[in-house]
Amino acid sequence: MASQNTSGPNGTSWFPSFGLEDMQHWTGVIGRAQQMMLEQMSEAMTAAEAGGQAVGGMPAMFGETLGKAGAPGDFWSQSLGLWQRFLTPQAAGEKPGETAAADKDRRFAAAQWRDNPLFDLIRQSYLLISDQMLKGVDSLAGLDARQREQLRFATQTFVDAMSPSNFAFTNPQVMEKAIETRGASLLKGLEHMLADLEKGQLTHTDTQAFEVGRNIAATPGKVIHETPLYQLIQYTPTTATVLDTPLIIFPPWINRFYILDLNPEKSFVRWAVEQGLTVFVVSWKSADESLAGTTMDDYVLNGMLNAIDTVRGALNVESVHTIGYCVAGTNMAALLAYLAATGTADKVKSATFFTAQVDFSRSGELQLFVDDQQLELIGQLAGDKGYLDGRYMALTFNLLRGRDLIWSYVVNNYLLGQDYPPFDLLFWNGDTTNLPQTWHRAYLQDLYRDNKLVQPGALAVGGVPIDLRSVRTPAYVQAGREDHIAPPDSVWKMTEHFAGPLRFVLAGSGHIAGVVNPPSAGKYQYWTNDRQAATLDAFIGGAQETKGSWWPDWIEWIRGHGAGETKSSGARTPGKGRLKAIEDAPGRYVRMR
Incomplete structure (x- = not known):
């Protein structure tokens, strides 16, 4: 095989040529690297199993995958194929530029990974080892479904971390850039x-x-109410008249509220104002020691219900439309059940849920982080402060x-x-935002782990047992087809628990882009199905696809629950009614760290 050379952008050589002796040397190096990785994983798992321990919270059984079921034979036969392609690619039957389906990986999309035989071997060896390790998880006997998913997640995390693209001396692009820039x-x-x-x-x-308030979270408005837990923002109307029933948006306190007000083009808040809605948004305070003991009761009663009653009193209206995003939607469901139990359900005319879950039996990969070890870790991370640093939650989602x-x-x-x-x-x-440790632990334990929210009477709000089956408030439920945080199967479960009229909409994309998809962007699509469907698969099977944003479908649904209008003057303009302006939107709380 003739020696090859890889050149930089200016035609200068940045990596030495390969002769037969070089190839023999590097073949040995890569082969030994493969063996070391497999031995390391096997030894770690075997040692953990002997000590009755788990590795990273995972079952101590992975070592079996490297010595059973004929998988090693497959591995070594495929390895021999790599060496053959490395030394004589054309003899191995490959066509120039041909790649296997498993090689279509964005991490290795650059031509350097294939043009240089050494890096091509590194790439293919890594993909082979990764595939072998993940197949090993699937072949293990004696695991229940949860254990297998935990082990698969841990293994996937490991192989992603060990990718040669993540290390300077095994990434040809990094080496080329370093030499180019000296x-x-x-x-x-x-x-x-x-x-x-x-x-x-x-x-x-x-x-x-x-900068928050300048080119992000910049829709004009005023903070018109403030408690130790939240600030209430009212936005300035842009239409001569507005719908009689106002809208209150409850964002998740796991993040800042302005995911729905990123910029004028993407802002759901601005768009809703332009549709003739009087829009209020709750801006939650990032937890500090003063909120250490905050519980679900606080978020539901002192937060959501307090905001609803504040708006009803300020505008002199009987009811409001509400939106709950993610975890705020979960707690909003608890609020609706509480209102039903206390005979005050008329305070909420309609409830919209953005990618929210109430039944956590199919809650996806986040459920893998909920076991006794993880719950204990949360307490350790919170320490004496009583709140969890938001950076830990950000890392979990990442x-x-x-x-x-x-x-x-x-x-x-x-x-x-x-x-x-x-x-x-x-x-x-x-x-990021900090989270009260008491609330966060209860949320993971009672909802994710024990799934109590859908068990009638298993949870109480303000001492009142709640039952989701009593909720008759009209609901609009939106899910993201590619959502990895609130999987569509999990969001769909909400349809099995509420008793009132419900419209389910499946949007293209995921947890964020599936929600933040303005009509002007002309992106994605959504699916609706007016026929009764027992499962999500049945819903999809009979669904009608509509190109673009689902927002117009939502505003049409909102107008179907009260189309009366009033002038946008007086209390409909922030600071001009009973509640005076405290400060300009987006307020202090969103800036607090």
């Missing part, structure tokens, strides 16, 4: 890494490009998509030393 890219990447270590959080975007939200940024920011791109969504994603 090491400046590595120094810049080190500067990025040290800055992130200092703040304890991975940076995804240029944080200097955004781990669910580690390849995209962790390792791609390690490569781009640290190894390649690239500048951070300005991206408002990622700015919001990194703007």
Whole structure:
């Protein structure tokens, strides 16, 4: 085989040529690396099993996958195929430029991974080992479904972390960039890494490009009410008349409220105002020691119900429309059940749920983080402060998509030393909030682990036992087809518990983009089905697809629950009614760290 050379962008060689002796040497190196990785995993799992322990909270059984069921024979036969392709690719039957389906991986999309025989071997060896390890999880006997999913998640996290693209000397793009810049890219990447270590959080975007209240969370409005738990923002109307029934949006306190007000083009808040709604948004306070003992009762009664009663009194209306996003939707369901139990359900005319769950029996990968060890860890992380640093929650969500939200940024920011791109969504994603430890532990334990919210009388709000089957409030339930935080199967379960009229809408994309999809963008699609469906599959099977945003479908549904209008003057303008303006939107709480 003739020696090969890989050149940089200016035609200069940045990696040495390969002769037969070089190939023999590197074949031995890669083969030994494969063996070391397999031995390390096997020894760790075997040792843990002997001690009756789990590795990283996972069952101590993984070592079996490397020595049973004929998998090693498959592994070594495929390894021999790699060496053959490495030395004589054409003799192995490959066509120039041909790649296997397993090789179509964005981490290795650059031509350098295939043009250089060494890096091609590194890439294919890694993919082979990864595939072998994941298949090993599937072949293990004696695991229940939860254990298998835990082990698969742990294994996937491990193999993602060990990708050769994540290390400077096994990533040809990194080496090429370092030589091209005479090491400046590595120094810049080190500067990025040290800055992130200092703040304890991975940076995804240029944080200097955004300022809350200036070019993000900038829809005009006023804070018109404030409690130790939240600020209530009322937005300035842009239409001469508005619908009689106002709208209150409850965002999740796991993140800042302005995911629904990123910029004028993406803002659901601004769009809702333009549709003639009087819009209020709750801006939750990031937890500190003063909120250490906050519970679900506080968020439901002192938060949501307090905001509803405040708006009803300020505008002199009998009822409001509500929106609950994610965890706020979960607690809003508890509120509706409480209102039904206390004979005050008429306070809420309609309830909209954005990617929210009430039945956690199919809650996806987040359920893997809920066991006794994890619950104990939460208490340790909170310490004496009584609240959980929001960076830990951010890391948990990032781990669910580690390849995209962790390792791609390690490569781009640290190894390649690239500048951070300005991206408002990622700015919001990194703007973390702290969580009360008492509430967070109860949420994971009572809902994710024990699924009590759908058990009649298993939970109480304000001392009142609640039952979701008593909820007759009209509901609009939106789910994201690719949502990995609130899977559509899990969101669908809500339809099995409420007793009132319900419209289910399945939107394209996931937990964020499936919600934040303005009509002007012309992106994605949504599915509706007016016929009765017992399952999500049945719903999809008979659904009608509509291109673009589901927002117009929602506002039509809202108008179907009260189309009366009133002038947008007086109390409909923030600060002009009974409640005077405290400060301009977006307020102080969203800026508190």
